[in-house]
Amino acid sequence: MAKAPILIPVVVIAAAVGLSSLFVVDEREKALVLQFGQVKQVKTDPGLGFKLPFLQQVVKYDDRILSLTTAPLEVNLEDRRRFVVDAFARWRIKDVVQFRQATGSGGEALAQQRIDSILNAAIREVLGNVTASDVLSDDRTPLMNQIRTVARREAAALGVDVIDVRLTRTDLPRENLNATTDRMKAERQREAADERARGAEAAQRVRAAADRQAVEITSEAKKQAEIIRGEADAEANNRYAAAYGRDPLFFAFTRQLQFYAQTLKPSSSSLVTKSDSIYFDYDRFVQSIEAEK
Template identity: 60%
Template sequence: MRKLAYVLPALVILIALGLSSIFIVDPRYKALVLQFGAVVKTVEKPGLYFKLPFVQSVVYYDGRIRGLSTPPLEVTPSDDRRLVVDAFARWKITNLVAFREATGAVGIPLAEKRLQDTLIDAIRGVLGQVPSNAVLSDDRTPLMNQIRDVARQKAAKSLGIDVIDVRLTRTDLPDQNLSATYARMKAEREREAADEIARGKEAAQTIRATADRTALELTSAAQKKADVIRGQADAKRNAVYAAAFGKDPEFFAFTRSLRTYEEALKGSNTTIVMTPDNEFFDYLNTDRGQASAGRTPAPGTKAPVPMPMPMPATSSGGAAQQSAAPKP
């Protein structure tokens, strides 16, 4: 029983010593074995490892890729236009010893703060050498790669970490400049719209003038053609009339007189003042005809046939009356 009393405590102590000398490294982490604060061993591969119990300690660090965002900051490109920029970086620990020396017991929080300052310096240094148009353009990959390279070089030396990638997540004008910029953009768009409207009106006026000229030319050509056709028709009609009237001169004289009467006696208030023996009345006299006027028909012709036609009434206002018969 006395031996058993000594064996059990010894066994417990051995188990405790064995457990304290074993440590496991997770695949997501890396470890440093410290002895009295000094680094004696670096473990970067996962597995089961041993250390001196109660003398050595193990510090674990996240070996995965981490992200870090920068706060919005104002930068001044080479054309002196202020911009508000923020970025996002991905990084991981590559040198555990340098990282431990740079951050001490604080570890990752201090590393992120120092890395953020490094990124801000790199962003201002790179973007300050280019115009604002290059920063505001869609293709900012060369600028982001340049910022990454600058930050990577500084972070590797001072912190023992690798900056994998840097992305500019925001590149805007300051709020106080947005209104002026929008007003200028609006004025430019309005000017472009006015130019387009003016060009459209000019084109419409040109098309309208061309159409009017074409219509006038077509109308003139049609009128000319119509006049030619009308002239040809009149000539043909006159030829037909001449041929018809040549066969009977008396009938020609009769129809010409009738046409004259039709033109002269239009309207209801026509007044004609002339002597009764005027030849105008040759075909209006109902009882004498040509003989009453003292004229004889030409040889080989017949005397015109009297055509009884009523005389129009006298016009109002005291005008002279028309005479339908010769004086007695």
């Protein structure tokens, strides 16, 4: 019975040692068993693994596809144009042992930094040999494939595989964009000034043609009016002559009415005459007409 208290600590210690020698790797991970910094075991399949307790440690890495978004990068193109480029990459740890040797204890964080540098260099290399029309094309797949090929080749030393690269933004730098906007605005203003000048010239031609036509129409109208007035006066004179021949008194009466119409105009302010003036004596006026014969 005295041995029972002694066995309990032994069992506990044995259980602790046994548990410390076990580790679990799920389907999303890869694991390395290290001993004094050296790789002793690689565990890439999900399940239960074993290691030497206290002497060995387990380091796990993500086996999923990881993403990386680069910071805005200014790139000089072949035609000396400058663009600000953003890229998105997807990568995965391919060789976990090589990955450990390349990144050490920095792991995935250090790998992200190195892949970011590799991706920026690949973007500069590929876009430096193309023009702005290629970058702004609707189909940039060939460019992105070239960037991926360069990045994949350089990232192979890290034990990773660059699966895909996508250009998410290709814009002009702000100062270039402002200059381009100002240049476009000046060009539009110049075109607007040209259009206004052409419009004013056309309007002047139309106005001159209308004025000339108005003068011609007015002249023609005056000419026709003079002709009609002359014909009317001639007709009136003929009628007056005919009336005079038929009835001299009626002709005298109309002459007196014309005399009144010419002398009693609205512009005349006053008329001073004698009461026995011929002006108001129709009989004497007729006698004067007869005397003129």
